[in-house]
Amino acid sequence: MFPNPETALAVAYPLCLAVAALGAALGISRGMAAAMEAMARQPEIAGKIQTAMIIGAAFIEALAIYALISVFLIA
Amino acid sequence: MADLELAETMETQTAQNGAALDLSPPEQPPAAPELAGRYIFHPPEPPHLIAIWYSREQDALKAEYMAANPDAPAPAAVEHWVRHENGEWVPVPGEKPTIPQVLHAGTMRKELPLIGYAPWENHVYFGIALLFVAGVFVAATRGLRRDRVMSMRRPTRVQMFVETVVEGMYEFCKGVLGPENGRKYLPYIGTLFLVILTCNIMGMIPLMRAPTASIVITGSLAICTVLVVQITAWSRLGPVTYVHHLMGSPRDLVGWILAPLFLVLELISDFIAKPLSLALRLFGNIFGKDILLGAFLMMGIGLMTTMAGAAVGDIVGVPLTIPFYFLGLLLSIIQAVVFSLLSTIYIALVLPHDDHHDDEHAAEPHVGAAEPTVRDPVPDRQPL
Numbered sequence: 001m002f003p004n005p006e007t008a009l010a011v012a013y014p015l016c017l018a019v020a021a022l023g024a025a026l027g028i029s030r031g032m033a034a035a036m037e038a039m040a041r042q043p044e045i046a047g048k049i050q051t052a053m054i055i056g057a058a059f060i061e062a063l064a065i066y067a068l069i070s071v072f073l074i075a
Numbered sequence: 076m077a078d079l080e081l082a083e084t085m086e087t088q089t090a091q092n093g094a095a096l097d098l099s100p101p102e103q104p105p106a107a108p109e110l111a112g113r114y115i116f117h118p119p120e121p122p123h124l125i126a127i128w129y130s131r132e133q134d135a136l137k138a139e140y141m142a143a144n145p146d147a148p149a150p151a152a153v154e155h156w157v158r159h160e161n162g163e164w165v166p167v168p169g170e171k172p173t174i175p176q177v178l179h180a181g182t183m184r185k186e187l188p189l190i191g192y193a194p195w196e197n198h199v200y201f202g203i204a205l206l207f208v209a210g211v212f213v214a215a216t217r218g219l220r221r222d223r224v225m226s227m228r229r230p231t232r233v234q235m236f237v238e239t240v241v242e243g244m245y246e247f248c249k250g251v252l253g254p255e256n257g258r259k260y261l262p263y264i265g266t267l268f269l270v271i272l273t274c275n276i277m278g279m280i281p282l283m284r285a286p287t288a289s290i291v292i293t294g295s296l297a298i299c300t301v302l303v304v305q306i307t308a309w310s311r312l313g314p315v316t317y318v319h320h321l322m323g324s325p326r327d328l329v330g331w332i333l334a335p336l337f338l339v340l341e342l343i344s345d346f347i348a349k350p351l352s353l354a355l356r357l358f359g360n361i362f363g364k365d366i367l368l369g370a371f372l373m374m375g376i377g378l379m380t381t382m383a384g385a386a387v388g389d390i391v392g393v394p395l396t397i398p399f400y401f402l403g404l405l406l407s408i409i410q411a412v413v414f415s416l417l418s419t420i421y422i423a424l425v426l427p428h429d430d431h432h433d434d435e436h437a438a439e440p441h442v443g444a445a446e447p448t449v450r451d452p453v454p455d456r457q458p459l
Contacts, residue, residue: 047250055420058413062352065359072362 020067275407297350308425
């Protein structure tokens, strides 16, 4: 007994987003923690670290956004 | 003429039913004559919000109607049309736009009875954003053009604001590209930042749409960045170094063996992956932001309508979305920063390395560092 495809999709889309968000959150949290530590240790180059952190966060975040876009476009 | 009469009767009937949001087809099915009931036009007065929401399908329907009834007066505005599952467009007469549709015209139209948006809207709104930024800068430099000394002594408010913004952006460019290149690329990076920021914020203004919530606009911006990066690389490195750079800057035998692989990799990365990721990131963020704002607005109104009743549901429910506007503002700024920052980084990656390092050393002699940082004496990419 299979659910109809729409029900399956309705379960799969949020699940896809949740997995993507989980991965992105893990990645960003690691990067953020390291950057915060580095900034606290060497406040004089906090600006540079922050720039690098934002770039990295943008790259990681893009992966979650790809999942979001695909859900938007397919749903 | 019979069509218009029928339209009026249908309109009064639905007006009696109340302005509740109704996705179901109208009670009275389209009448037997094939055109009657399919076309319902609003009288020219009062000026109706729906006039803004013309779309291509509606224009086609209007043209079809005019061809079928050559004697009829030209309709002023079309009422809402609902697309049913069988693909047919059915008018919903007399229904007023809901609050989410007005406040988030850009993204809430697709989900609610109003049909999709017109493709040209994004370009119009993007033009508005460009004109706005240009207008602010023209207003800021007016005193400068009239009397240079006087404008420096007593700058106007707009001039002070724009000077602060430009100075901040110059500091940012200088930090990444060095003073000389920073000055050179400041116009591009700064324009990119300001225009994208304006575009992002436009989605939160009622009746407007964020042009960056469309993949066409963000894709064009990303292509602009790719062009700037490639032209910079070609002109600053020279053709030979450019190709050398594309091959991963091989120096020894292993490097030359791997060069074809790197060539393909760099080509894909430079011309496909970078613009695609730039475009999709901005598009996804801004589109998601607008959808989120509209969804929370609908949720707030629905919640308050259930709790406090239909009479005050709108009044109490709409302010519930204000916290998310701050979130949207933050997101807009961050995404504008990220787009221009990544563009700057991509430009910095293709600039010749040695003079960049020299600029940096000359600019900031690393105050606070306990011991001078030892840089790699051989930069990994040297112009031939």
